Amino acid sequence: MDPVSPSPLVAQVAERVRGRISSGEWGVGTKLPGEHTLAPLLGVSRPTLREAMRILAGAGLVESRQGAGVFVVATEPRVNWSVQLRRAALTxxxxxxxxxxxxxxxxxxxxxxxxxxxxxxxxxxxxxxxxxxxxxxxxxxxxxxxxxxxxxxxxxxxxxxxxxxxxxxxxxxxxxxxxxxxxxxxxxxxxxxxxxxxxxxxxxxxxxxxxxxxxxxxxxxxxxxxx
Missing domain, CATH: 1.20.120.530 (GntR ligand-binding domain-like)
Structure with a gap:
């Protein structure tokens, strides 16, 4: 996985992870790699990754389960994805x-x-x-x-x-x-x-x-x- 370039970083991280979900690489029910693994793969900090995951959760793509990790719950966002990314960039x-x-x-x-x-x-x-x-x-x-x-x-x-x-x-x-x-x-x-x-x-x-x-x-x- 190539490192993500900056600006806006959070939006790019969210889009990169969403792409892997939409492609089927990480299907529904898949547990995503933990922060310690995924953040270095993307070349970003753990806080940046968490913010990206928040966007993905808001779009209905992933769900955080306490004590278990983050799981894919849908392959397509339930909200307008371009709006989600614009919000991330503005944030x-x-x-x-x-x-x-x-x-x-x-x-x-x-x-x-x-x-x-x-x-x-x-x-x-x-x-x-x-x-x-x-x-x-x-x-x-x-x-x-x-x-x-x-x-x-x-x-x-x-x-x-x-x-x-x-x-x-x-x-x-x-x-x-x-x-x-x-x-x-x-x-x-x-x-x-x-x-x-x-x-x-x-x-x-x-x-x-x-x-x-x-x-x-x-x-x-x-x-x-x-x-």
């Missing part, structure tokens, strides 16, 4: 967002200057105005606001990491808006949370900034992880 993106942006928000609240607040406020106004535009334009405005907050952290390494992450973030956010139909009823989703985040940075309250953004991202992760 990867949001986990990286938490790692990067929550700390950036904390630092921004502690370090922001008046010039930073001018840029952040302008970006917030642009996000509000973009509510009447298409999804891509709204996502771009949303990213610009988050980029302004990252810049206010005044950490060049963090800023560079965020810049490298931007293409994946933009694609993921556009996919998210479409997948969860976020703007169907509310053209400016997350307005209250983003306003609270900007207010926390303006008030130089690192704890509030961190708490607000972390909760926002965790709420989205919960939506993505629902079966």
């Amino acid at each position: 990867d993106v949001y986990e990286v967002r938490v790692a990067l942006e929550v700390e950036a928000a904390r630092l921004a609240a502690a370090r922001r200057t008046d010039g930073d607040m001018t840029a952040i406020t302008a970006a917030m106004d642009r996000r509000v105005a973009a509510a009447g535009e298409n999804d891509a334009a709204f996502v771009d405005a949303d990213i610009a606001l988050h980029a302004a907050i990252v810049a206010a952290a005044h950490n060049p390494i963090l800023a560079n990491l965020f810049t490298e992450f931007l293409p994946a973030l933009r694609a993921g956010l556009i996919n998210l808006v479409e997948l969860l139909d976020l703007r169907a009823k509310l053209p400016n989703p997350g307005q209250d949370t983003h306003a609270a985040l900007v207010a926390a940075v303006a008030a130089q309250d690192p704890e509030a900034a961190e708490r607000t953004l972390r909760q926002e991202l965790r709420n989205t992760l919960a939506l993505l992880r629902r079966d």
